[in-house]
Amino acid sequence: MTAGPPVAVVGSGAWGTTLAILLARREPTLLIARSDEAAARLSADRANIRRLPGVPFPPWLTVSADAALLGAAELVVFAVPSGHLRAEVMRVAPSVSPTADLVSVVKGLESETLLRMSQVVADAGAFDPSRIAALSGPNLALEIARGLPASAVVAAEDPALAARVQARLRRRRFRLYVNEDIVGVELCGALKNVIAIAAGAAEELGFGDNGKAGLMTRGLAEMTRLGIAAGANPLTFAGLAGIGDVIATCGSPLSRNHRLGVELARGRRWTEIEASLPGVAEGAYTVDAAIALADRLGVEMPIAREVHRALFEGKSAKRCLVDLLARESTDELADYRTWMATLERS
16 A cells, blocks of 8 residues: 555545644644545645634645645544545545554444444445444534634543544544444434524524524434434434533534524525535435434424425424424423433443
8 A cells, every 4th residue: 555644634625634733733644535636735835724714734735636645644533524524435444554543433324224424424335333432512613723722522332432532533622522422423413403503593684592502402402312322322413412512513604504504594495505515414314314314213403404404495494493393392301311311231
């Protein structure tokens, strides 16, 4: 295999570039772009001007589309949009070292298979799932690239793998914690984007801080319900990948999913909005899979269903939110016994 830097990031969007910059401030790092044209542009500019304006590349960062350069990487981070992840993993997998640690930082569910992103990496690359960790949390890329403090969680079934990834990626201003619940961490990352669409719409429609807080909290409740049914630890949803990411994604104008909700509330259609977003709003590509998974597991997800209707059925965002308010109120702790039983088994 062709020799290259000891650590690599596959995917040159905002988040992938941010992690590559973070890594390259300490050690030689390879950033794999999807095409030679994209790699040439990034190399010439020595910055990702479109996604991360004002953030120059460190000298130790190399950009290429040549997957053969992955051969020497001890750590490979996958940061490709969920809809393209399978194809990109298939492209680069033959060049990945059989001993490399693998990390998915992609937040979504595959629409056809309902697989989590680490599962897609394993399936598409024929990798042993025990080699794959997932990183998630309140990680708005531009803030981290500019050196603002942030935290995230590294999840893996193998604690030693999580510890190795933690040690390699953590920085004083990028605090990393570990968690063995990879199912919960990945579901948090996927589902919070759906809730953020609803939160952006609520904010634009003037529902106020109380209304938005209620929506976020009930959104977290339906995320937790689905997570428990899928075998996750409910406490994960109270951590960085859960409530932490919900707060950041639902509240920040830097969130593409939040911005999508704002635009829906302004009366624009998803087909108009999609091309104008500065990157991928993963919630739009995850919501159908989330609903399908909920149906499979017998879980109620009213907010996700209304987000689907606003995106794909022509229902106004205002009507969707009004209908959510019209739902019958229930016992807030109705799922308490299920949560406790799950904790006792774990």
